[in-house]
């Protein structure tokens with residue numbers, strides 16, 4: 359049984375009944391989704407686990423201007439439950455990122471002439487790649503990332519593309535078209551940019567669900583997560599909605615928390631296999647889980663810190679938010 363997004367088609371006197379039916383369906387779908395995410399989370403009960411098994415995640419990003427974003431993505435992946443995180447960044451960003459945390463493994467290779475080969479050395483050991491947080495838009499870096507993406511696809515490794523990685527995809531959609539293990543996580547501006555690049559027309563902002571579905575289809579049914587007041591997640595066949603309560607605090611970096619979390623969850627979902635996701639797309643389940651978690655971190659942090667909430671405060675909440683949502 360797959361999870362659906364229920365559409366309402368009703369008018370006049372039947373509207374009320376249809377709405378309660380819709381609410382009942384929506385609640386059931388939501389319960390199903392929570393259960394599917396719980397199904398993919400690896401148990402921590404076995405004593406036979408070895409380091410790396412629950413996730414070796416690569417983050418491709420970090421340049422002179424942006425060092426926070428790859429840090430947020432990398433540390434979020436670890437806090438969600440990955441065992442190791444490798445950050446591949448530009449040379450001058452590396453000491454800065456290392457200084458934020460001893461837990462990240464940092465490779466200062468992204469602006470070198472052999473960047474692709476340097477990352478390729480690690481690719482066979484990585485379970486998923488998150489491409490874009492704090493990458494910037496320098497042509498040299500983007501060209502290297504193009505090569506890294508080609509190599510990632512050739513090895514069938516799942517890839518989450520965010521931020522400036524989406525800028526690159528908007529320049530060259532063929533790079534990712536039809537790659538069934540790709541998930542794009544655009545914010546509102548990034549979504550519009552992708553839409554215009556791929557569909558060559560202005561998007562209909564009155565139908566965000568339909569737009570998410572269409573963009574996914576136009577990109578060869580890859581998974582698209584349009585972030586916003588509600589997160590809309592589609593693989594071109596169905597649309598899931600995540601409207602977990604968050605807050606009005608919109609500090610920068612929340613998208614990085616989401617993309618890092620998703621890097622781990624996509625690995626877990628693919629490893630769990632279709633039985634655990636009950637026939638639903640593992641990528642959709644992972645994306646819904648990561649969106650729900652990010653919004654819950656935002657809600658919990660906001661309850662404590664209100665206006666002064668920052669992404670660091672949200673990351674502190676990952677453990678309790680995760681337990682509250684996904685630990686039975």
Ligand SMILES: NC(=O)C1=CN([C@@H]2O[C@H](COP(=O)(O)OP(=O)(O)OC[C@H]3O[C@@H](n4cnc5c(N)ncnc54)[C@H](OP(=O)(O)O)[C@@H]3O)[C@@H](O)[C@H]2O)[C@@H](O)CC1
Nearest residue numbers: 424425426427491492493494521522545546547610611614
């Ligand atoms: N601490 C760090 O290191 C962080 C680094 N980061 C890194 O920064 C890089 C650039 O990423 P980015 O998201 O700032 O992209 P970009 O296309 O320049 O858009 C900026 C402009 O778009 C607009 N806008 C945005 N959202 C909107 C919305 N929902 N609805 C409407 N408008 C919206 C808004 O425009 P304004 O309101 O100012 O006119 C905004 O100023 C990338 O590498 C990323 O990873 C971040 O991860 C944060 C933490």
Ligand SMILES: Nc1ncnc2c1ncn2[C@@H]1O[C@H](COP(=O)(O)OP(=O)(O)OP(=O)(O)O)[C@@H](O)[C@H]1O
Nearest residue numbers: 545585586587589604610611612613614649652653
């Ligand atoms: N209006 C909103 N109301 C509630 N939650 C929101 C809203 N807009 C975004 N979010 C949530 O914030 C998280 C990050 O989305 P956002 O649009 O801020 O990403 P972003 O712009 O890429 O962030 P970043 O600053 O990291 O680049 C998502 O989980 C999304 O659900």
Ligand SMILES: [Mg+2]
Nearest residue numbers: 521545613614
């Ligand atoms: Mg972003």
